[in-house]
Amino acid sequence: MSQLKQNLADTIITSMKAREIERVKVLRNVQAVIKQIEIDRRIELDDADVLDVLQKQLKQRHESLTIFTENDRDDLAKKEQFEIDIISEFMPKQMDDTEVAALVNAEIAEQGATSMRDMGSVMAVLKNKTAGRADPALISKLVKQSLQG
Known part of the structure; x- marks a missing residue:
């Protein structure tokens, strides 16, 4: 199992024990996307592939955040930002x-x-x-x- 997938699974368990329900939902969603890709392609994703999935998830959420912000949907924008923050925890330090x-x-x-x-x-x-x-x-x-x- 890739290190990133293991970190994701460990974080889900920790979040469940801490009763962080919204955080668990986001992490399980990401985990489900990874598993679906593995099932569809019949391979096990390595860290580079998992990083690609995380980047795509972040990109989708950034696009949604922009749309929600432009349309004054602060409630949905806040939710997207929350999900971005959680997924970003698994990304390597960004270059400036x-x-x-x-x-x-x-x-x-x-x-x-x-x-x-x-x-x-x-x-x-x-x-x-x-x-x-x-x-x-x-x-x-x-x-x-x-x-x-």
């Missing part, structure tokens, strides 16, 4: 924007990338190097800016 920009520039220079045709190879390497520690949308934006400019 300057670290991401430096990594992008270094990778572009290392590969000798000069045009948008090189974006796919640069993004593939950066995805592995950042492994859940940076927002893929930010990386994509920075790579596009560097290759177009």
Whole structure:
């Protein structure tokens, strides 16, 4: 079992003992998504795959949070933020924007990338190097800016 899945299971047990019902609901939801993917693909997810699932879950909740905030649905926005906070506990420490920009520039220079045709190879390497520690949308934006400019 991957370390992240084990941490998730342990946290669920701890939260159940502490009677943190809302927290348990969020964690079980994430655990169910992971198990569904494993069943559908007939594989056991490793830590990198679990990180991808967590990132997708966070992205969905961030999008919902934006929509709820724009539509003055503070009750739903508060719930989404609560879920984001819980899922974020399982994510590695995030890189700041300057670290991401430096990594992008270094990778572009290392590969000798000069045009948008090189974006796919640069993004593939950066995805592995950042492994859940940076927002893929930010990386994509920075790579596009560097290759177009």
